[in-house]
Every structure is written in C-alpha cells, then in structure tokens.
Amino acid sequence: xxxxxxxxxxxxxxxxxxxxLDQLPSYQSLLxxxxxxxxxxxxxxxxxxxxxxxxxxxxxxxxxxxxxEKQKSQTEERPIRELPRTMAEKRRDNTQRLEExxxxxxxxxxxxxxxxxxxxxxxxxxxxxxxxxxxRGDIHVIEGMFGTGILSYFSFLRFLVMLNLIIxxxxxxxxxxxxxxxxxVSGNITYNLNLGSECSAYPSSTRRGLVIFxxxxxxxxxxxxxxxxxxxxYGYYRADKIHFSNSTYNLPLAYLLVTIAYLFFxxxxxxxxxxxxxxxxxxxxxxxxxxxxxxxxxxxxxCITNExxxxxKRSSLLYELRTDLEEERIKQKIADRTRKERxxxxxxxxxLNLFVIGVLMGCFYSIYRATIFSQEVQMATKxxxxxxxxxxxxxxxxxxxxxxxxxxxxxxxxxxxxxxSPAFEIRFTLMRCVFMRLTSIGVLLFSLWSxxxxxxxxxxxxxxxxxxxxxxxxxIGQEMYKLTIFDFIIIFAVTVFVEFPRKLIVQHCDCGxxxxxxxxxxxxxxxVLEIVYGQTICWIGTFYSPMLPAICTMKYxxxxxxxxxxxxxxxxxxxxxxxxxxxxxxxLVVLLxxxxxxxxxxSFSVAQINSSQACGPFVNYTTSWEVLPNTVSELxxxxxxLLFALSSEAFAxxxxxxxxxxxxxxxxxxxxxxxVINQLRxxxxxxxxxxxxxxxxxxxxxxLSAIKSPGSKSQPRSPSYHTSFSNNFNESVFLAHSPPDSxxxx
Amino acid sequence: xxxxxxQLGKDMLSEYQELTFLTKQEILLAHKRFTELLTxxxxxxxxxxxxxxxILTLPELKSNPFRKRICNVFSTSEYKDGGLTFEDFLDxxxxxxxxxxxxxxxxxxxxIFDFDDDGTLDCGDLEKLVNCLTGETxxxxxxxxxxxxxxxxxxxxxxxxxxxxxxxSEFQHVISRSPDFVSSFxxxx
Numbered sequence: 006x007x008x009x010x011x012x013x014x015x016x017x018x019x020x021x022x023x024x025x026l027d028q029l030p031s032y033q034s035l036l037x038x039x040x041x042x043x044x045x046x047x048x049x050x051x052x053x054x055x056x057x058x059x060x061x062x063x064x065x066x067x068x069x070x071x072x073x074e075k076q077k078s079q080t081e082e083r084p085i086r087e088l089p090r091t092m093a094e095k096r097r098d099n100t101q102r103l104e105e106x107x108x109x110x111x112x113x114x115x116x117x118x119x120x121x122x123x124x125x126x127x128x129x130x131x132x133x134x135x136x137x138x139x140x141r142g143d144i145h146v147i148e149g150m151f152g153t154g155i156l157s158y159f160s161f162l163r164f165l166v167m168l169n170l171i172i173x174x175x176x177x178x179x180x181x182x183x184x185x186x187x188x189x190v191s192g193n194i195t196y197n198l199n200l201g202s203e204c205s206a207y208p209s210s211t212r213r214g215l216v217i218f219x220x221x222x223x224x225x226x227x228x229x230x231x232x233x234x235x236x237x238x239y240g241y242y243r244a245d246k247i248h249f250s251n252s253t254y255n256l257p258l259a260y261l262l263v264t265i266a267y268l269f270f271x272x273x274x275x276x277x278x279x280x281x282x283x284x285x286x287x288x289x290x291x292x293x294x295x296x297x298x299x300x301x302x303x304x305x306x307x308c309i310t311n312e313x314x315x316x317x318k319r320s321s322l323l324y325e326l327r328t329d330l331e332e333e334r335i336k337q338k339i340a341d342r343t344r345k346e347r348x349x350x351x352x353x354x355x356x357l358n359l360f361v362i363g364v365l366m367g368c369f370y371s372i373y374r375a376t377i378f379s380q381e382v383q384m385a386t387k388x389x390x391x392x393x394x395x396x397x398x399x400x401x402x403x404x405x406x407x408x409x410x411x412x413x414x415x416x417x418x419x420x421x422x423x424x425x426s427p428a429f430e431i432r433f434t435l436m437r438c439v440f441m442r443l444t445s446i447g448v449l450l451f452s453l454w455s456x457x458x459x460x461x462x463x464x465x466x467x468x469x470x471x472x473x474x475x476x477x478x479x480x481i482g483q484e485m486y487k488l489t490i491f492d493f494i495i496i497f498a499v500t501v502f503v504e505f506p507r508k509l510i511v512q513h514c515d516c517g518x519x520x521x522x523x524x525x526x527x528x529x530x531x532x533v534l535e536i537v538y539g540q541t542i543c544w545i546g547t548f549y550s551p552m553l554p555a556i557c558t559m560k561y562x563x564x565x566x567x568x569x570x571x572x573x574x575x576x577x578x579x580x581x582x583x584x585x586x587x588x589x590x591x592x593l594v595v596l597l598x599x600x601x602x603x604x605x606x607x608s609f610s611v612a613q614i615n616s617s618q619a620c621g622p623f624v625n626y627t628t629s630w631e632v633l634p635n636t637v638s639e640l641x642x643x644x645x646x647l648l649f650a651l652s653s654e655a656f657a658x659x660x661x662x663x664x665x666x667x668x669x670x671x672x673x674x675x676x677x678x679x680x681v682i683n684q685l686r687x688x689x690x691x692x693x694x695x696x697x698x699x700x701x702x703x704x705x706x707x708x709l710s711a712i713k714s715p716g717s718k719s720q721p722r723s724p725s726y727h728t729s730f731s732n733n734f735n736e737s738v739f740l741a742h743s744p745p746d747s748x749x750x751x
Numbered sequence: 752x753x754x755x756x757x758q759l760g761k762d763m764l765s766e767y768q769e770l771t772f773l774t775k776q777e778i779l780l781a782h783k784r785f786t787e788l789l790t791x792x793x794x795x796x797x798x799x800x801x802x803x804x805x806i807l808t809l810p811e812l813k814s815n816p817f818r819k820r821i822c823n824v825f826s827t828s829e830y831k832d833g834g835l836t837f838e839d840f841l842d843x844x845x846x847x848x849x850x851x852x853x854x855x856x857x858x859x860x861x862x863i864f865d866f867d868d869d870g871t872l873d874c875g876d877l878e879k880l881v882n883c884l885t886g887e888t889x890x891x892x893x894x895x896x897x898x899x900x901x902x903x904x905x906x907x908x909x910x911x912x913x914x915x916x917x918x919x920s921e922f923q924h925v926i927s928r929s930p931d932f933v934s935s936f937x938x939x940x
Contacts, residue, residue, distance in 0.1 A: 099770060121769075128774070297904045297908060689912050
C-alpha cells in the first residue's frame with residue numbers, strides 16, 4: 006500500500022487513527038519531534054524522526070520520498086547542537102554520524118573532521134575574546150537586576166571607552182611618538198618658523214616668579230599656564246619634518262591624515278555596530294519596535310534574577326501594554342478628527358514650534374554672549390579673584406549646562422499641548438533635546454571663531470587676530486578641555502549632591518514633598534545624551550588637543566562606576582521601559598548625529614581658517630588643509646594624474662550618476678520583493694482555507710464510514726503543528742495510519 | 752551517560768562542548784551548581800533526576816514567571832513532573848546561552864509559551880502568556896476588553912494563514928523580525 010492513499014484499513018477491516026496532517030510533507034520539514042507516551046505513536050514518531058536524521062539501514066525504504074532525502078542532507082550539514090533535541094537524542098545522532106563518516110571516503114572524513122575542528126577553534130577564539138571584555142561581571146550583575154534596557158546603556162558606555170582608547174592610540178602612535186622618540190634615535194627635527202614676521206610672535210604664558218598654589222589649580226582646570234606648553238595642546242607640536250636615518254617623516258601630513266582617519270574609523274565602527282538595527286528598520290515599513298508581538302513574545306528578560314526587578318518589570322510591561330492599547334484607540338480618534346479640530350491643532354503646533362525656536366535662539370544667543378565675555382575677561386591681564394577667575398573661564402560651560410538642564414523640562418511640558426501620539430511625543434522631545442545639546446557646542450565654536458577672525462575694523466593681517474590669539478588652535482583646545490572637565494564635574498556633582506540626598510530624603514522623610522519627588526529614575530535618554538555630548542566634544546577637540554581622547558577614556562571609565570553606584574543605590578528603573586533593541590538603535594543614531602556635527606567644525610577650521618603662524622605643525626602652510634595638495638604635488642607623476650582624475654568634476658558627476666542608478670535599482674527590487682511577499686501571504690491564507698475545507702470534507706466522509714463500520718476505537722489526539730485543526734474539530738482525524746510494520750522493513 | 756562523581760570527565764566535557772552551545776567554563780559551572788542541588792546520598796547515584804522544586808530554588812529561575820514551563824519543556828522525565836537530569840540542565844542552558852541560534856531559541860520559546868502543549872498558540876495560551884508577563888494578581892491583569900484587543904492585535908500581526916492560532920512556523924517568522932528576542936531570551940549562570 007502506498008503511503009499517500011487516504012484511507013487505510015488494517016487486516017481486520019478497522020480504521021485505526023493517525024493524524025493525516027502529521028504525515029504531510031510540510032510537517033515533515035519541521036524538525037520538532039513530540040515525545041509521546043504511547044508505544045504506538047512512539048514507534049511512528051521514531052520512524053518519522055529517523056527520516057529527518059540519518060538512519061543507517063532504515064532509510065532505504067520506499068516510504069522515503071526524494072524530498073525527505075533532501076531534508077536529510079540538509080540536516081547532515083548542520084552541526085548537531087543546532088537541532089532542537091534532547092541530549093540523549095543528540096548523542097545518538099552524533100554517534101550515527103560518526104559511524105556514517107567511517108563508511109565514507111577518507112577525503113570526506115577529512116573534510117568533516119576539519120570542519121569540526123575549525124568550528125571548535127572558532128568557538129574557543131570567540132570565548133577568549135569574550136573573556137577579555139571589560140566589565141563583564143559588573144554588566145552581568147546590572148543585567149540581572151535591571152534587564153536589558155538599562156544594560157544597553159552600560160554596554161554603550163563600554164563601547165565609547167574602547168573607541169576613545171583606540172583614537173588615542175592612533176593619535177599617539179602617529180603624532181606624538183615620532184616627536185618623543187626623535188632625540189633617542191638621532192632624528193633631526195626641522196621647524197621653519199618665520200621669525201621676522203609679526204604673526205609668529207608667541208608670548209609665553211607660563212607664570213613667572215612665585216606661583217601661588219591656587220593658580221596651579223586654575224591652570225589645571227583651565228588648561229592654561231603650565232599646561233599650555235605641553236603635549237596636551239596643539240601648540241606644542243613644533244615640528245615640520247623629522248629626519249630619521251633613512252627616511253623623512255612629514256608630521257603636518259600625519260597630523261591631518263590621523264584626524265581624517267579617526268573620524269572615518271569612528272564612522273565605520275558605529276555603522277558596523279548599528280548595522281543590524283538599521284537593516285531591520287529600513288527593510289520593514291512598519292514600526293517594528295512598537296509591535297505587540299515583539300512586546301509579548303520577546304518582552305520578558307529571562308536574565309532578570311532580582312525579585313524586585315521582576316515586579317517592576319511586570320508593572321512596566323503592564324503599563325506599556327496599556328499605553329500601547331490606548332495609543333491604538335487614540336489613533337482611531339485622530340483619524341476621526343474633524344477639519345476644524347485639525348486646523349486648531351495645527352495652529353497650536355505652529356505656535357508652540359515657533360516658541361521652541363525662540364527659546365533655542367535665546368539659548369544660543371546667551372551662549373554666544375557668554376563666550377565673548379569669557380574671552381574678553383581672559384584677555385584682561387589683571388586677574389584678581391581666584392573664584393571669579395575660574396567662573397569667568399568656565400562661563401560658556403556653565404551657560405551650556407544650564408540651558409541643557411532647562412530646555413528638556415520645557416520641551417516635555419510643551420509637548421503635552423501638541424497632541425501627538427505618545428510614542429511620537431517621546432521621540433520628538435528626544436530629538437529636540439539632541440538638537441539643543443549638540444548645536445550648543447556648534448554655537449560655542451562659532452562664537453569663538455568670530456572672535457578669532459575679528460581684528461577691529463580692518464581685515465586681519467595674518468588671517469586671524471594674532472594679537473589676541475597668537476596660537477588660536479591651542480585656545481580652542483583649551484575651551485574643549487574645559488568643557489570636558491566641567492562635564493565630568495557636573496555628572497559627579499549631580500550624583501553626589503542631588504541624587505544621594507534625594508534618596509536619603511525619600512527614604513527617611515515622610516513629607517508630601519518627598520512623595521511628590523519620588524525616587525530618582527534612571528532616565529536612559531538623558532543619560533545617553535550626556536555621554537554623546539561628551540563624545541562630540543572629544544571628536545571636535547582631538548584635532549586641537551591630541552591628548553583629549555585619553556582624558557575622555559578615563560572620564561568615561563569613571564562615569565561607568567559613578568553611574569553604576571548611582572543606579573544600584575539611588576535609582577529605580579523608569580516606568581516607561583526602553584527596549585534594548587530600539588535603545589541600541591537610538592544610541593547609535595544619536596552618536597552618528599554627534600559625529601556628523603563634529604565633522605563640520607573640524608573641516609571648516611581645517612579648510613578655511615588660516616593656521617596660526619606662531620605655533621603648531623602647520624606654520625609653513627596657509628591653512629591646515631594645504632599640506633595635502635602640497636604633498637600630492639610632490640608625488641610621482643602617475644599617482645598625481647590618478648589623484649587629479651579622481652578629484653575632477655567628470656569623475657564626481659559620473660560617480661554620482663552611477664550611485665543614483667544603483668540606488669534606484671535597489672529600491673525597485675525592494676518594491677518588487679514587497680509585492681511578492683504580499684502575494685505569497687494571500688496565497689497562504691487561501692491554501693490554509695483549502696486545507697481546512699478538504700479536511701472537513703474528509704472528516705465527514707470518515708464519519709459516514711465509521712457509522713458503517715462499528716467498533717472503531719477513538720485514539721487520543723496527537724498535536725499537529727501547522728493548523729489548529731485539532732482545536733476546531735472534536736473528533737480526531739481517522740483518515741490514515743502508517744503502513745503496518747512489515748512495509749517499513751521492505 | 753550522566754555524571755556519577757562530582758568530577759566531570761574530560762571526554763564527557765568535550766562531548767558536551769560538541770553537543771551544546773556552552774563553553775568549557777560554562778559547563779563546569781553548570782556542573783558545580785547542579786551538584787549543589789543534590790543531597791549527599793544522591794550525589795553518588797548515576798544519572799539522577801532533581802525534582803522540580805529543587806531546580807526552582809536556583810536564583811536564575813526563582814523569580815522567572817515561566818519557571819515551571821521551562822522545567823516541563825526541558826524535562827525528559829517519563830512522569831512529566833518537570834524533574835531535570837544534568838543533561839537536561841545542560842540542554843536548558845544551551846538553549847538559553849548567548850551563542851545559541853535564533854532557531855533553537857524560537858523553537859524552545861514556542862514550546863514554553865504553549866501552555867496546553869497542543870502544538871499551537873491559541874487564544875488560551877496567549878491569554879495565559881500575557882497574564883504571566885503582567886502579573887498573577889487581579890489588579891495586575893488587563894481587563895477582558897484590553898485582553899481581547901491585545902490578542903486580536905497579536906493574531907493580526909503573526910497569524911499568516913488566518914486560522915486563529917499561531918503555529919511554529921508563524922512564530923518563528925515573527926521572532927525572526929523581532930529585534931529584542933535574542934538579547935532577552937538568555938539565562939547565564
């Protein structure tokens with residue numbers, strides 16, 4: 006009897022049961038095997054199972070179709086541990102495979118064993134690399150207590166530490182190391198300062214005479230005084246070419262190329278890290294991060310071990326589900342809005358957006374004025390009060406921090422009136438805060454440059470104000486250094502002087518104020534913005550202060566521990582949960598925005614503003630960028646023509662056109678795929694309906710024949726894994742049974 | 752077959768490394784934690800099965816709302832009591848480890864969420880699942896209307912052949928597009 010006829014009777018004429026569906030090829034392709042307790046089904050399932058895996062001696066049977074052979078070869082290729090089976094079954098499969106291998110040719114045996122060994126080697130390497138990762142234990146503890154949302158913040162912090170370390174290593178090895186080792190390997194440093202010119206006067210800023218202790222503190226905190234003439238700042242790198250015994254090292258070229266290299270390297274690493282999140286977000290047209298399936302099926306963090314955290318996670322999940330369900334209802338309400346209501350809402354939104362822009366302009370203007378005031382005060386030679394001095398030096402940082410503290414509160418208050426959906430509200434507020442934070446650095450730099458390139462009423466002699474700013478790159482480096490230090494001080498101070506007392510008050514005092522305040526929430530978005538802000542400063546400042554990445558590495562290193570302590574002791578997780586995947590994506594997007602915003606000032610100053618003639622490696626060039634064309638003109642003829650061709654307009658236009666064509670092609674391809682997917686979906690629905698219809702008919706037919714042949718026993722249902730047939734119909738499927746024993750051993 | 756003494760033999764170790772996703776350190780740690788669960792006389796018996804109540808005292812499982820389902824799914828016991836041998840325990844850790852493939856994880860997740868063990872996730876399973884996630888007490892549950900709306904949304908997103916339930920392929924399809932699943936379906940000792 007063939008296996009695919011529908012009705013079987015055994016030798017006594019009775020129809021025994023066997024779910025027809027479980028013999029369907031679509032079920033066979035699922036490798037799930039249900040452990041069943043009855044002997045009959047066990048025999049059947051084991052024979053089915055051996056169809057899936059390799060069965061020595063039993064698989065030359067007529068019951069195996071070609072399709073199952075193909076499945077067998079597919080499972081052959083996969084490692085044993087990727088099959089969802091119990092250990093005993095896996096062991097059996099493994100021994101069967103090894104037995105089979107012995108029957109194969111020696112070449113195949115070698116191939117299999119090398120594959121196995123390579124896999125083992127790769128696992129060992131991965132494991133070793135994983136054990137080298139920084140802070141594994143701490144992150145594991147945090148994960149157990151707070152789940153993966155907050156964990157993503159800390160792994161982001163770890164990523165930034167590594168990034169800054171590598172940037173510092175790049176800068177150090179290509180810029181600092183040659184200068185440091187030049188004396189010891191008898192290298193000759195040439196430096197052509199045009200001493201006659203007015204622009205090359207660089208008055209020393211080191212303090213003379215007896216230096217009071219607090220002036221050292223001022224210098225340390227502001228980067229002036231004794232720190233100015235160190236490797237910390239651009240001005241100290243007085244080297245044009247370093248002549249070693251058999252080669253010449255062009256330091257300005259190296260300096261410029263390393264700057265471009267670290268920006269490029271940061272871009273590559275961030276994009277690589279966010280590749281998975283990008284792919285998913287771009288491929289799917291809907292908002293997958295908010296989907297219900299993602300929340301329900303992937304909603305529980307199995308790594309949480311803390312009882313408290315479990316309770317919090319449950320309540321936050323409940324809150325999230327309720328909010329999303331309500332958001333759906335709101336969407337319905339929004340769709341039902343009348344025209345009049347819509348006009349009113351748009352008008353309100355317009356007014357509020359104008360208000361937001363006004364607030365931003367106000368903040369930017371105050372930063373501008375504060376910077377100018379601070380610069381003027383620093384120029385004044387008379388420095389009296391130590392504290393006032395320091396405050397004036399730090400005035401731009403203070404104003405920026407204040408603005409960044411007030412504006413998020415303002416934005417979150419305003420957004421309530423704009424009547425967006427809750428998810429969009431959060432994202433929009435975040436975007437506004439991001440914009441505010443990162444643009445404030447840009448405004449600071451802009452105001453600095455306006456000071457540097459202003460020389461009273463006439464055009465500047467040297468392209469910059471050489472009287473006030475003999476070495477303007479060092480000055481910018483100092484401002485970036487001050488921003489970094491102040492940022493770190495603020496983070497530390499807020500944790501110690503604001504969060505800790507708040508926790509004490511909430512714990513011990515029972516007044517209404519404490520209840521209203523509540524315990525500090527670990528707000529992930531604001532924390533992430535803080536560290537992205539610091540990283541943007543680092544990217545901008547590395548060109549002017551090559552040791553800044555090292556300072557930032559140590560800063561983030563300490564911030565990790567500060568935040569961890571703060572999290573464990575002071576905070577509770579936010580009520581609105583931040584999903585791990587969307588967190589990672591959000592962090593990296595914000596970081597990329599920071600990187601883009603950092604590239605702009607650096608490239609502007611490199612290309613447009615004249616480099617200072619009194620200090621630094623670029624004294625012999627008009628702008629810092631000029632070193633590249635100079636070097637290219639000294640290259641051999643062939644490479645020169647190639648580079649000129651690459652930078653010509655013809656090449657650029659044709660490259661642009663080709664890129665556009667490729668993009669259009671890919672978009673068309675994606676559209677075609679989407680259409681095919683929709684068609685297949687509809688087809689699946691229709692097929693499912695067909696199957697149910699047919700089974701219903703067969704069921705009816707069987708019922709009739711069951712009436713005609715009494716004495717048929719009903720068997721318990723076995724699970725079927727592709728339709729809900731067994732749920733919709735009360736009878737089991739008495740349609741076919743497996744061929745009796747004799748036919749399996751043909 | 753199983754471990755007899757408190758030491759794990761080298762060949763057993765390499766075999767476990769081959770058959771699971773765990774590294775050597777993880778297997779040794781799992782062995783250590785498992786033998787801590789055994790009583791003194793049980794330690795000498797080969798291939799012993801630790802009852803579910805003792806397994807659930809492990810801190811990694813103690814507060815997990817799916818702990819009983821996890822034990823039932825990975826248990827190879829004939830009495831369906833959720834007791835685990837050491838090899839079952841290794842299977843559990845392997846499926847929940849960092850390096851397990853998405854297919855393995857989604858497969859076992861499906862089985863864990865299938866509360867009535869009928870091979871599909873129907874409305875009853877989904878409702879029990881949501882209640883597990885939000886809490887067992889009355890004030891932490893969704894209202895019946897919210898539950899209905901939620902289950903409708905889930906089925907709309909995941910039920911491709913529109914039969915009212917989610918089977919294994921549909922579940923795996925949904926999970927493959929879920930970016931959070933791999934990082935959340937993890938238990939590390």
